[in-house]
Every structure is written in structure tokens, then in C-alpha cells.
Amino acid sequence: MQINPAPLHMAQAIIMGLSAAMSVAILGTAAHTLDVFNKQQSSNPWWLPLWPQHFDVNGAKALVGSAVTTLVLCSAFLVVALVPYFNLANKHTLRALLALGTTLPSTLVTLVTVIYAHILNHNAPELDSIQTWTCKYKNSQPIEEDISLPKGMGNGNFGSLCRESKFALYGTLVVFLLLSASMGLAIVTWLADKWAARKTRKEMDANGNAISMS
Template identity: 75%
Template structure:
């Protein structure tokens, strides 16, 4: 039975590409929510400026670091795997090692980040994260005397920040699942490459004997 590993190579590149694209989106949303918090926390009454110790933003920072790490490692794999001059198509073991070397660290980082962020989100009401706070008060109405306050002095952006925070967390979980799938596909692709190489060698030997 002849196997063509090319579709597996393409599938692996697509999965890693999705991880890289999702990481950019996660990085953007996490960085934006943290930026809004940093700019408004000391002045916006909805961010409790007199009680800053109530907030724990370590989870958001972890999401930013995780997304950046996955993007860098995914980009390394895609560049080395897709640029013809590196010739990894004809070096299946090296390609597999590269995939494993970039996938496993990324998967571990994303898994730890998701667990850590989830633990912080469950620390309420003792502490709040950007996600728990904005989701809790996104539909709350300001006091009558606060209606004339500027946009950056209210909770008008809480709905968007809540959605962005959730996207960053569940997006990171999605990236982890994609990386697990990529790891499994790496093993299958390596076996397919080895089988195809073996079959090609047999065909060449048979052709040599016939000639």
C-alpha cells in the first residue's frame, strides 16, 4: 500500500498556523484588557481606585506571555517546515523532532496558563480578575449623578472587556487542544514519511533488478 504523506504535512502546517493566528488574537485581546485596566484603575470609580489590592491581573499577564510563546514557537516551526531551502520534507525525523520540540513546550505553557487563570477566576469574592470583575458589573447601571461622566469613568466598556477576557482564556484552551492534536498528527506523519520512504526504496530496488 502506497502512502502519500503530503496531505498530513499540509494538515500539520494548517493546525500550527491556526495556533499562531489564535495566539495573535489572544495576545491582542489580553493586552488590550490589561491596558484599559492600567489606564483606568487609578481614576475610574468602577475599578475601585481606593482598593487596588482587590484585583489580581497575574492571569491576564500569563495569557499574554503564553500567547507570545506559542506564536514564536509556531512561527519557528512554520518557517523551518515550509521554506524549501531547509528541505525538511526529505528529512522526516528532523521535521518530527522540530514539531515535537515546538509543540510540547507550547502545550505545557498553555495548559499551565489555563489552569492558573481558572484558579484566579475562582478566588472571588476575595480577589477579582479583569474577567470576573467586568463580567460581574457589565450590566450594572451608573448612579444618577454619574451619568454625565466621561466614557473612561464608567463601566460602558465592561461588556466588551468581559468578552475579550473570556475569549483570551477559552482561546488559550483551544490552542492547547490544537497543539495536542498536532502532537498526535506529528507521530502519524512521521510514520507515514517512514513508510513512504521505505516503499520508494523498494520500488527503486525492484526497478534496478528488472533493468
């Protein structure tokens, strides 16, 4: 039975590439929601500037940190695995160790981040996260005397902030699933590489013996 590990290598690279791309999107959305909160919280009345202790933004910070970690580790794997200079195609065990060494920490970080962010979201309404607050008041209307508030002093962007914060959270969950699949694929790919190398050696030995006998 002949096994071709090349499609497995390609699948692994695609999964890591998707994880890196998703991490860029998560980083952008989570960082944007956090930036808007930091700029408006002390002045925009919709953010309760008199009660800054009502908000817990550690979940958003964790999502940013998780995205950065995943992006760096996935990019490192892709560079080393795809650049011919490193020649990992012929170093099966090293490639597998690199794959596990980059995906395992990322998988753990994303899992912990998703759980942590969900816990913080469930603290509402006692403590609100950016997600729970913006999603709660995205459709609320200002009172009559507040209609003429300057730009940036209302809840007009709460709808987009709600969607962005949700995307960052559930996108991180998707990245966790991708990385989990990548870990399993790393082991399968390593076994396939070993099997293919063993078959190649046997065929070479058989051909060598045949030539010697003739």
C-alpha cells in the same frame, strides 16, 4: 499499501497556522484588557481605585505570555517547514523533532495558563480578575450623581472587556487542543514518512534488480 504523507504535512501546517492565528487574536484581546485596566484602575471609580489590591491581573499577564510563546514557536515551525531552503521534506526525523520541539513547550504553557487563569477566576469575590469583575458589573448602572462622569470613567466598556477576557481564556484552551492534535499528528506524519520512504527504496531496488537481470 502506498501511503502519501503530503496531506499529513499540509494538515500539520494548517493546525500550526491556526494556532499562530489564534495566538495573535488572544494576544490582542488579553493585552487590550490589561492595558485598559492599567490606564483606568487608579482613576475610574468602577475599578475601585482605593483598593487596587482587590484585583489579581496575573491571569491576564499569563495569557499574554502564553500567546507570545505559542506565536513564536508556531511561526518558527512554519518558516522552517515551509521554506524550501531548509528542505525538511526529505529530513523526516528532523521535521518530526522540530514539530515536537515547538508544539510540546507550547502545549504545556497553554495548559498551565488555562488552569492558572481558572484558579484565579475562582478566587472571586475575595480577589477579582479582570474577567470576573467586568463580567459581574457590565450591566450595572451608575448612581444618579455619577451619570455625568467623563468618558472612560464608567463601566460602558465592561461588556466588551468581559467578552475579550473570556475569548482570551477559552481561545487559549482551543489552542491547547490544536497543539495536542498537532503533537499526535507529528508522530503519525513521521511514521508515514518513514513508511513511504521504505516503500520507495524497495521499489527502486526492485526496479534496479529487474534492469540488471534483463
